[in-house]
Amino acid sequence: MFSSKRLSLARKRRRLTAKMLAEKAGVSPVTITRLENGQNEAEPSTVERLAENLHYPVSFFYKDDPSMLSKDVVSFRSLKSMSAREREAALGAGEIGVEVYGWVRTRFNLPDLDLPDFDPELTPEAAAEALRQHWGLRYSPVSNMLKLLEAKGIRVLGLEERTAKVDAFSFWQDGDAYVFLNSFKSAERSVFDAAHELGHLVLHKHGETSGPGGDTRTAEQEANRFASSFLMPEEDVRSKMPRIITTDFIIRAKKRWRVSAMALAYRLYHLDRPLLTEWQYRSICMELGKRGYRTREFEGIDRETSVLWGKVLAELWSERKSLAHIAEQIDLPADEVEMLFSGILPRQRESLRPNGASRPKLRTVK
Template sequence: MLQGNEKQFNSYRLRLARSCRNITKKDLSKLVNVSSLTLTRLEKGNNEPKKETVQLLVKALNFPEAFFFEGIEEDQDKEDLNIKDLSFRSKATIPRKDRNAAYSVRGLAYIVDEWLQNNFNLPDVRVPDLSCDYDPVSASERLRYDWGLGNYPLPNLMKLLESQGVRIFAFSQDTDAIDAFSCWNNGLPYIFVNINKNAERIRFNLCHELGHLVLHRHIHVDGQDRITVDIEKEAHLFASNFLMPEEDIRSCIPNGVVINYLIKAKQRWKVSVAALAYRIRQLGLLSEWHYRNIVIEMQVRNYRKREPNPVKREYSLLWEKIFTMLWQDKITKEQIAKRLNIPYHDFNNLTFGLLDIQNAMIKENGSNIISHVNFR
């Protein structure tokens, strides 16, 4: 029982920290000298831990003690660590350790994003719910119309999504099982992208997750799975149409092209050769015979692992702007992590790979994507 001004232990953050370190309840209970039942009660909020137990948790999980005693009210309305709240751009089977990594990245991102909302004026969310009256193709066309994009190529997709209120965080774990994942929380759209992929794949993954956000916002209701269609195929079709509009493709790509033509043409839409070939076959500009020959040639040239004529990598202008502003006030990423009571390594991983390190933090940036309010 709490006495005086003692702070309440945050059971949600214990579950989050354990997920971050990918430690089982059984293993953690041994590290902190409590029974598995006691640890379960601590994670459910039924018990308050002893002081010595808290110190052992801090040591075992490598989180500051203050992390476990903050955010009680804020965390009450957060989505818990539940796989059904996430939409993955991934292989069908995801190892448990990678799922746990996804849970933890999301949980820490919510804490960081709450700090962002309190200290910066961020772009309004303009990501509509198109799940009822639109199929993937019409949804991509509607969103392009709403965002005033016409049928033109998208030169900087990450900047576009951030300007429409999408929160983008890095998923920096070295895994092939997860390309990206997305979710909604308190009316805010989040995309977590694996930055260990090439630039073309990252762009497509961002669009794939955008498809989930606009088409599949309500596939999970009250913990019940409402999936009635192949949502991965829908998100894939949405991404193809959003990145490579039919009108623009038909105006630029002739019938029966060969692979060397596609290697040059891909720069217009900043996609992979494979994605472009698939798209023009989908639109009937390639016969099945020509398409199969291109696929075989890609395999011979090993283009699946080594993308030809690579496009320039995109970076987050929002995060660059934030860190530049803070740097001007002599505030470092280490100080931010300390104020949030998040280990610096975990905080840095959320933005690592989203920033152009050579240009970020120390240069003036004229972008007006956000405005500074205060720093607490």
């Protein structure tokens, strides 16, 4: 049976209005609207024209309805700066990502989710410390945030750089936790984004991430506080800071926690007992800005890449299969599947090929 929701999903993924799709496919805008509302029977010839212009396989439109996401439960950071088409395209990426993970789950044994419920009255800082203790991290720096999330059963995927106004987002779906990361900013920023989205998953699981009128400021501030505390535990930070903290010291010290210089300065100022006065904090931020640290990190860290997906693709390559195989299995265009790995796989995909001496440890479901 034709799925009206899948037509809507494909159109939004291609960032087309109903009128734009109608013009491309040679049908009326009313036809598109009625098809998406389930008011018209879908003629096979019409579906073929729509599929051709959307660059989706015809079979995609005859699958069961996808899991639909609402912007109210997705942690979009900049709703006011995003256009409706950008927001809908990003939601569509989330819906497709759920399907991709659904396929992987039928083929591989994935880590179980280990993200306990905490008292909703906990402050972001207390929640970050509680999760660190639950995961046995104590006060040591996180060596690889993406690897940690995957090991704890959180489903991580990437975002294409065309969605430049979406830094990252996360959501809960059918008991699973998802994080989507965009790689158009520095590697340090991606680490903080991952921790920020973890904060949303922990702090806002039982409520919406936006208030009246789409106001997300409170939730975003809480997620930032969580991320700052999770990545830079107060005990560790205090033990490494000298009596006099300079801009140059912050630039050197930030590498320990794999964060940006600005993020470390922010943490030092916002501790319960700040290590920087307001004047020192503002002066350091101004100096960092003059040196270009607002937009980039000089001598930065390497970008984190997915361990889990590296193993999945290594297993596929051992069978002479590629990402295109995943796309074929779930009736998706290859470019949509490739988009989900933007920024979370090594630049050279050849590096994921198994070398015979090290077989992937991810177990295939028998």
